[in-house]
Amino acid sequence: MANIYSSRYFATVTFLLALLAGAVSAQAQESESAKDGEDFVFEASSNEFRAPTGVEPVADGLYTFRWGAARSLFMITDDGVIVTDPLNLKAARSLRDAISKMTDQPVKYVVYSHSHKDRAAGAQIFKDEGAQIVAQEKCADNIKETPYPGVLPPDITFSDHYTIELGGRALELFYFGPSHDNCLITMWSRHASALYLVSLVQPPTGWSQPWDPMGADFYFNNIVHYLKSVEDLAQREEIDWIVGGWISVGLDENGKKFLQPPHGTMTALTEAREFWELVMAEVKAEVDKGTFLTQVADRMDLTPFESLSRYNEEHFKLFIRRVATYYTTGW
Numbered sequence: 074m075a076n077i078y079s080s081r082y083f084a085t086v087t088f089l090l091a092l093l094a095g096a097v098s099a100q101a102q103e104s105e106s107a108k109d110g111e112d113f114v115f116e117a118s119s120n121e122f123r124a125p126t127g128v129e130p131v132a133d134g135l136y137t138f139r140w141g142a143a144r145s146l147f148m149i150t151d152d153g154v155i156v157t158d159p160l161n162l163k164a165a166r167s168l169r170d171a172i173s174k175m176t177d178q179p180v181k182y183v184v185y186s187h188s189h190k191d192r193a194a195g196a197q198i199f200k201d202e203g204a205q206i207v208a209q210e211k212c213a214d215n216i217k218e219t220p221y222p223g224v225l226p227p228d229i230t231f232s233d234h235y236t237i238e239l240g241g242r243a244l245e246l247f248y249f250g251p252s253h254d255n256c257l258i259t260m261w262s263r264h265a266s267a268l269y270l271v272s273l274v275q276p277p278t279g280w281s282q283p284w285d286p287m288g289a290d291f292y293f294n295n296i297v298h299y300l301k302s303v304e305d306l307a308q309r310e311e312i313d314w315i316v317g318g319w320i321s322v323g324l325d326e327n328g329k330k331f332l333q334p335p336h337g338t339m340t341a342l343t344e345a346r347e348f349w350e351l352v353m354a355e356v357k358a359e360v361d362k363g364t365f366l367t368q369v370a371d372r373m374d375l376t377p378f379e380s381l382s383r384y385n386e387e388h389f390k391l392f393i394r395r396v397a398t399y400y401t402t403g404w
């Protein structure tokens with residue numbers, strides 16, 4: 074796509090990234106502090122990378138807003154702005170300031186990727202200027218059942234598909250069942266040929282260990298189906314790019330860490346689906362042999378997973394235990 078900003082990092086081969094990511098994990102054990110000019114910070118206390126607040130271009134009129142480790146998508150049109158996850162009040166205020174420097178247009182829509190409070194809080198900033206909040210209908214139920222200060226209920230809900238048309242552009246929203254949360258949606262910007270998917274894939278690689286080994290509010294049974302549905306959509310509509318909702322850090326050929334761009338190719342999506350397929354099949358096979366749940370991670374051959382980006386054996390074993398426990402509830 075001519076209108077996508079090119080990045081020198083796209084040339085980096087995925088398996089190389091995966092190998093190098095292992096080195097990042099090892100280095101991450103040491104305490105590091107930000108140097109002037111670095112585009113991210115590693116915080117040893119939380120084992121987290123964070124990036125300075127800022128806007129990153131994805132395509133003409135399509136951007137991500139970076140806040141800590143999060144990336145939120147927003148789209149500027151001639152008739153208003155569509156923002157996605159407001160994150161929290163402070164982040165939303167910062168996002169509003171950033172948009173004001175780019176356009177005089179009002180924010181007309183806020184779209185929740187899902188209902189978790191770390192992504193959905195802070196919409197009041199945009200509601201105050203008249204924006205409508207859009208979310209999948211199960212998110213509305215979640216917000217009602219487990220209210221959290223700062224997470225506003227949506228004004229517009231939908232079941233499977235909804236299109237926001239604004240200023241000659243569109244943001245299409247798709248729901249493929251429970252995955253991470255029971256209401257996570259995939260967003261498609263047709264003019265940019267780009268999808269936005271939070272928490273299930275981390276472009277440019279999809280072959281990566283889930284950040285949270287405990288898999289909080291993950292519906293393991295439907296994740297392969299969900300990712301396959303997104304792949305089918307991408308193939309059907311010939312969509313080129315996928316944007317993730319969190320930052321990731323790579324290593325260049327000189328061993329220097331860099332902040333990965335917000336978007337990658339659909340390879341990331343395929344790799345993520347292959348990861349879930351493999352992990353589910355291996356856990357199922359081990360449990361079906363009669364292996365006790367506490368022994369599954371030790372009995373399983375973990376070699377295929379050692380090339381995962383962010384691989385950490387201790388955390389991965391916790392993750393395997395979690396998947397095994399989930400399997401006993403049936404999938």
Ligand SMILES: [Zn+2]
Pocket residue numbers: 187189192253254272
């Ligand atoms: Zn979440």
